[in-house]
Amino acid sequence: MRRARFSVVLRLAWRNIWRHRTRTFLLAAVVAYATVATIFYWSMMDGYALSVLEAHARYVLAPVTVAKADWFADPDPENGLRDPAPVEEALARAGARTWAPRLEFAALLTSPYLSQGAVVRGVDPKREAELSKVPGRVDEGHWLEAPGEVVLGYRLADLLDVRLGERLVISASALTGPQSLGFEVVGIAHAKVSTVDRYGIYVHLDDAHALTGLAGVTHLAVDAPLGREDATAARIAPALPAGVEAKPVWDLVGPIKTDVEAGKKLSWPIGILLAAFAALAVTSTLIVSVLERTREFGVTMAMGLDNAHLAVMIVLEAVFSTAVGWLLGVALGYALIGYTSTHNVLGPFFALFGEIWNDAGLTEEFYTHLSPVYALYALVTVAVSAVTALLFPALRAARLKPAEALRWE
Numbered sequence: 001m002r003r004a005r006f007s008v009v010l011r012l013a014w015r016n017i018w019r020h021r022t023r024t025f026l027l028a029a030v031v032a033y034a035t036v037a038t039i040f041y042w043s044m045m046d047g048y049a050l051s052v053l054e055a056h057a058r059y060v061l062a063p064v065t066v067a068k069a070d071w072f073a074d075p076d077p078e079n080g081l082r083d084p085a086p087v088e089e090a091l092a093r094a095g096a097r098t099w100a101p102r103l104e105f106a107a108l109l110t111s112p113y114l115s116q117g118a119v120v121r122g123v124d125p126k127r128e129a130e131l132s133k134v135p136g137r138v139d140e141g142h143w144l145e146a147p148g149e150v151v152l153g154y155r156l157a158d159l160l161d162v163r164l165g166e167r168l169v170i171s172a173s174a175l176t177g178p179q180s181l182g183f184e185v186v187g188i189a190h191a192k193v194s195t196v197d198r199y200g201i202y203v204h205l206d207d208a209h210a211l212t213g214l215a216g217v218t219h220l221a222v223d224a225p226l227g228r229e230d231a232t233a234a235r236i237a238p239a240l241p242a243g244v245e246a247k248p249v250w251d252l253v254g255p256i257k258t259d260v261e262a263g264k265k266l267s268w269p270i271g272i273l274l275a276a277f278a279a280l281a282v283t284s285t286l287i288v289s290v291l292e293r294t295r296e297f298g299v300t301m302a303m304g305l306d307n308a309h310l311a312v313m314i315v316l317e318a319v320f321s322t323a324v325g326w327l328l329g330v331a332l333g334y335a336l337i338g339y340t341s342t343h344n345v346l347g348p349f350f351a352l353f354g355e356i357w358n359d360a361g362l363t364e365e366f367y368t369h370l371s372p373v374y375a376l377y378a379l380v381t382v383a384v385s386a387v388t389a390l391l392f393p394a395l396r397a398a399r400l401k402p403a404e405a406l407r408w409e
Contacts, residue, residue: 030281031329032332036332036336038274039375039378040333041271042374047346053226055193056249059196060253061252063232065252066222066240071218078214083215091220097223099222105212105218106118106120107119109170113161114159116159120170120172123204125143128221137192140188148207150168150183151186151201153196156197165185168183172212174210179212183203183207205217275380275381279382
């Protein structure tokens with residue numbers, strides 16, 4: 001009997017949400033809005049962290065850096081890999097997909113107008129282009145092709161007052177004594193990353209060997225999928241020779257990592273506040289909807305529906321309406337972040353912040369992140385708001401008398 005009664009209440013609740021279409025669509029719209037807002041917020045927060053990671057992995061450092069432990073402690077070229085061949089063989093055995101040799105050293109840059117200290121990066125032009133995004137950001141001139149060429153960040157070029165085709169002298173302390181070489185400026189990079197634009201200077205690996213007197217490299221930059229840097233470092237580390245370590249980019253970014261982690265912690269109170277506002281919108285809509293139907297409930301009770309089943313009907317109607325809104329919000333929300341995760345829609349907007357944005361280690365590219373957990377966050381928000389809202393209507397329905405309900409204005 002109870003099962004039959006519940007079946008009737010279930011069908012009645014389902015019909016009611018479509019009988020009151022305007023009210024149902026309003027509630028569904030509110031729930032959908034709350035769901036979309038929650039999904040987009042968390043997608044953008046995770047997208048921020050991944051954008052910082054991408055900027056440092058592809059422009060400033062590398063997804064994974066392999067070097068001697070001594071070089072990590074003191075990045076002097078003499079602490080580098082004198083013979084990188086055994087390390088490269090170990091990387092091949094460990095399944096590393098791409099890596100590039102680098103030789104970094106301190107030097108003095110001298111133009112006809114100014115001298116400036118800098119850390120020069122010697123690279124293999126072809127292999128560097130497979131791992132770094134800097135070669136693709138050379139908007140003036142071209143990327144390195146042969147020894148005797150140099151590529152500069154555009155702000156550094158402005159500081160030195162050099163242009164394409166002009167000469168630049170680089171001086172360094174080699175093992176055999178001071179060395180100097182003349183270079184032709186063949187490319188100027190506009191990376192929109194502060195570290196590259198202000199301090200980036202790239203020369204051929206052969207020139208770096210000549211300036212330092214070293215035959216090896218300081219480290220190897222190893223490729224890894226975005227978000228898999230830690231796993232890649234952990235996978236290749238056991239295969240490396242003694243004294244050589246693999247460190248993911250997050251272990252090398254210093255205070256940037258601290259800032260991102262602090263931002264993640266701050267995102268939770270903001271996310272909770274956003275959820276509270278969303279819950280308030282859903283709650284107020286539900287309460288007003290139930291109050292407006294008091295006379296209708298009186299008629300329903302007069303036809304034989306008791307207080308307990310009336311409360312159940314109210315709960316079921318709210319569940320159906322919010323479920324429709326949640327499903328609609330999930331579809332719209334994931335369509336939105338699906339588009340913004342592959343199209344740089346937000347980057348130009350955030351780039352309006354100018355130097356503050358670049359100094360944070362971000363490029364003009366900003367993408368949101370896709371994760372199924374965002375739908376769960378939105379579901380929790382909607383569920384909590386619906387339960388909170390129904391406490392009042394359900395309790396009120398349990399005490400409602402048909403005669404009073406029919407006189408309700």
